[in-house]
Amino acid sequence: MEGTASMNLLRQLHHIDQDVTLAVNSLHCPATDFIWTVFSNKYIWFALYAAVLVFLYWRLGWKRATIVVIACVLTVTACDQLGNVVKAWVERLRPCWDLNMTGRGLHILEDKGNLYGFYSAHAANAMGFAICSWRGFRADRSLPYRKYGWFIIIWALLVGISRVFVGKHFLGDVLAGFAVGIFFGWLFSGIARMLITYWGLSRH
Numbered sequence: 001m002e003g004t005a006s007m008n009l010l011r012q013l014h015h016i017d018q019d020v021t022l023a024v025n026s027l028h029c030p031a032t033d034f035i036w037t038v039f040s041n042k043y044i045w046f047a048l049y050a051a052v053l054v055f056l057y058w059r060l061g062w063k064r065a066t067i068v069v070i071a072c073v074l075t076v077t078a079c080d081q082l083g084n085v086v087k088a089w090v091e092r093l094r095p096c097w098d099l100n101m102t103g104r105g106l107h108i109l110e111d112k113g114n115l116y117g118f119y120s121a122h123a124a125n126a127m128g129f130a131i132c133s134w135r136g137f138r139a140d141r142s143l144p145y146r147k148y149g150w151f152i153i154i155w156a157l158l159v160g161i162s163r164v165f166v167g168k169h170f171l172g173d174v175l176a177g178f179a180v181g182i183f184f185g186w187l188f189s190g191i192a193r194m195l196i197t198y199w200g201l202s203r204h
Helices: 002-025 030-040 042-090 099-103 121-137 146-165 171-198
Strands: none
Touching (some): 002 099, 002 171, 030 146, 042 121, 042 146, 042 171, 121 146, 121 171, 146 171
16 A cells, blocks of 8 residues: 555656646747757856866865865766666656657757656756855855855756756756755765865865
């Protein structure tokens, strides 16, 4: 009985996720379509990643910055590789491969890609990098870096939600990705800050 109830709950949540995803995905026009494809394209943002890393070295010095950069790399790697494992285990079709979603008018802006989409590694990577880099900057205690924090987290949110607009992920995939990114970003940035303090680098 408990197993049946759990399955019914999962089906209900899936149906809700389908409806909400279609509602969000339907909010488009040619101008916004272009914007969402830009945010969804991970290669475009390599320049942003590079710029953030340069500023980390500028603000923190090479020792502290190297620790934070390694933490950022570990964060993105953990988010990405765990995503591959979870996708293969859960086997939840991307909305662009779901006949029910396409039949109900899903708007698709990119190639479909592989079959499974839970959770969104795009969302996890972006949010993980945002959290880890922001907390990493704060190893420089002379500034709170609030403006950077707002900017990079809003950017990560837009990257994640773009995946719904291009038809590659359900909203639930994206929200789960955000949660994973926050977890790993907080974890590895916390370890980095502990190492900076332990090695007496926080005063530099």
